Amino acid sequence: MIDLIAKSAAEGLLPVTIGTMTLTELPLREMHSIAPFKGAEVSAALKKATGVGLPDTGRAIAKVDVEILWTARGQYVLIGATPPKLPAAITDQSDAWCSVVLSGEGAPQVMARVCPLDLGRMGEGDVARSFVGHMTAIIIKRAEGFEIMVFRAFAKTLVHELREVMVSVTAQATLPD
Amino acid sequence: MRINCPICGDRDRREFYYLGASDYLNRPAEGDLDAIHKYLHIRENPAGVTKDLWHHEAGCSSWLVVERNVTTHEILGVELASEVAK
Missing domain, CATH: 3.30.70 (Alpha-Beta Plaits)
Structure with missing residues (x-):
């Protein structure tokens, strides 16, 4: 009998914490x-x-x-x-999506660079379809930050895009005025 | 450029896909070759106000009729294509 191993979309890539921000993957659900x-x-x-x-x-x-x-x-x-x-x-569509949460103080700044939404207008539980980088995404405002869902095949690109921006935002925050 | 989607609200132009003149909503009756020729190939090309079909591709997936001034880029009105075509 073959024993299949369940792998999440961003397995091995997350979580990451850079500066004040953390990016974590949410477990797969039906x-x-x-x-x-x-x-x-x-x-x-x-x-x-x-x-x-x-x-x-x-x-x-x-x-x-x-x-x-x-x-x-x-x-x-x-x-x-x-x-x-x-x-x-x-x-x-179980297993067809990758879901991550971006939290921390700098999260709105990170989102502002990759997403054309006016995120300041979103309240907890608001959902929007838009872009993250060049990927179409579902964006949900949560108490702790932003949940971002993309097609599973984009998981690695999503992590890469957000990670790059998290590094950049953190680096700029540490520069002297 | 921003388009005020009746469903999603004010959104960035990059979320939308442009199709063409809203004439596409007025499909002529089958068999009328002259009307079909006009429907497919004859377009006004005004330097001013146009009505076009846009798809809110990265948003709610609605087809929209956007009234726009092509010389000033001013958006004059946005309606759901499903309402216009009723």
């Missing part, structure tokens, strides 16, 4: 995208089965271990639970 059919009522059935309904545009809802994110127009991502049968296009 994940499904949900795109409700036109005019279909999905929220109530989803809430009954998983504890979370569909969030408003640009928001996330979390309850215990289950979270649901708005990720595009008419598209949501359910994390940590299996969706019931719904009038929606549902795709299993």
Whole structure:
């Protein structure tokens, strides 16, 4: 019997701490995208089965271990639970994403250099689709900093891009005025 | 240049992909060859206000109709293409 070894997307690359900032990877969790059919009522059935309904545009809802994110127009991502049968296009995306958290005092400065969003406007639990470097990403504002999700194949590039900026921001902070 | 997406809010131009004139929303009836020729190939090219289709590619994935002055780069209005095409 072959014994497969589970490997996270950024295995061996994270965590890293540079200056006041830390970049850590979040553990892989079950994940499904949900795109409700036109005019279909999905929220109530989803809430009954998983504890979370569909969030408003640009928001996330979390309850215990289950979270649901708005990720595009008419598209949501359910994390940590299996969706019931719904009038929606549902795709299993477990293992397809890499999720990292950038925290620490300099985190907003790092994000400002790689992401075109106006991050100062984002409050806890706000979700946005945008770029990190040249990668499309899901960005979620958390209490401790920013959670960034990219396609799994971009994990190494994401770590590289953020690491370079973390080094640069730290170096500039230590320069005399 | 920034585009105010009706779903995501004010966003940087690099998040958007440009397709072309909003004429693409008015597809003529099948069989009318002259209208189809015009639909595909004949475009106004004004030095001034244009209406174009943009895709919020790196954001919410909506198609937008953006009214823009090409000589001043001023954005005059943004609407969801799905609303315009209704």
